[in-house]
Amino acid sequence: MTAPPPSPGASSGQGTPRTCYRHTDRETGVGCTRCGRPICPDCMVEAAVGFQCPACVAEGNRRVRSARTTFGGKVVDKPYVTWSILVMMVVGFVLQLGTSTPLGQALSTPLVQHFSMWGQGVVWHGEWYRLITAAFLHGGVLHLLFNGYAMYALGPQLERWLGHGRFLALWFLGALSGSVLSLIATPNQPSVGASGAIFALFGAVFVIGRRLRLDIRMLLVLLALNLGITFLVPGISWTAHIGGLVGGLLIGAVLAYLPSSSVKEGRRTLVHTLLLAAFGVLLFTLVVLAPRLWILIYG
Structure with a gap:
């Protein structure tokens, strides 16, 4: 049996000081507790027992599963997407x-002329x-304050439930859904x-709240009030x-119930991505077909 080659930076001479495997000009008497390679103070990463080298720490981090929410998103510390x-x-x-x-005058501007729905x-x-x-x-101002407050009230909790990516997809596809029906x-x-x-x-919180068995009666009251304002106050789209x-409601159902919680996280993310992408394709298909739908509706 052949002997393994000496560790990088280590000297094969007996009694000769070892040098750090990353900084060969620095002598050290400390070795990584995982791989045994010599490491200098700049390369020492404190572990539960002794010190580890940067390579072993990076390898260990790759094997650690990141924390996930109930609905498959990465755990969110701060709702950056909402802000x-x-x-x-x-x-x-x-x-x-x-x-x-x-x-x-908010509506008397070229921005509304060129970027409104x-x-x-x-x-x-x-x-x-x-x-x-x-x-x-x-x-x-009132229009902005209403939408801004609703975003402030609902967004952070939803983003913590879903993670950054899923929440952004919900917001984007929700805005797109409203525009497509208006179109x-x-x-x-x-x-x-x-x-x-x-x-x-609102729709996603309703579905996810039911999934988590939360008390959503106040949400239903707010939703009913807003729907009443929608149809009673003139000038509202x-x-x-x-x-x-x-x-x-549709996106919330996908994220809350599909697939079952027993499915692996990677597969759940794939299912969510494919279903949300399919919904986006459906919306854009409706945009393309809109002129024909106008003819059917308006004659």
Whole structure:
């Protein structure tokens, strides 16, 4: 049997000081408790017993499973996605006010003209970006405050339940769902606001709350009030609200119930990714078919 080669940086001479395997100019008398290679103070990583080298620490970290939420997302310390979207909503509104004529009129601005949700602008001129950009524009201070507060109240908890990626997909597809229904049902009515995404959050909280057996009676009261305002107050895009709500209910059901909790995390993530992608494809297919749907609806 042949002897194993000496560790890098170690001397084969008996009594000769060993040198760090990463810094061969530094002598050391300490070895990694896992692999035995000599390590200098700069390479020592404190372990439960003794010290380990950076390579062994990195290898150990790769084998440790990251903590996951009940619904398969990575555990979230801070809801960065929620705060980022809130900041973008505020920045969008400030830009509206700063570019309006006269100054301070949120709807009298080129931003609304070029980035609001407007069916004919999306389909006939290929301006698909309006499906999402409209969510970062608002009709006034009260409109922004309502959507911003709802985002602040619902977003952080949902993001902690779902993780960053799934929550962002929920918000994005919720906003898209509201825009698509607006495109089909009211193609000639421009609209702005994040209401589609906000109602998607309402729908997802309802489904996930039922899944976790939480008391959601207060949520139902808030949802009923908001739906009442949607249909009783003139000037509100009911299509964005209903489209977002339906999208949130469907996405919430996918994330909360599919697949079963016994499935491995990697496979669950794959299932969620494929189903959410399929829903996105369905929405874009409806956008493409919108002109034909207009003919069926309006003759």
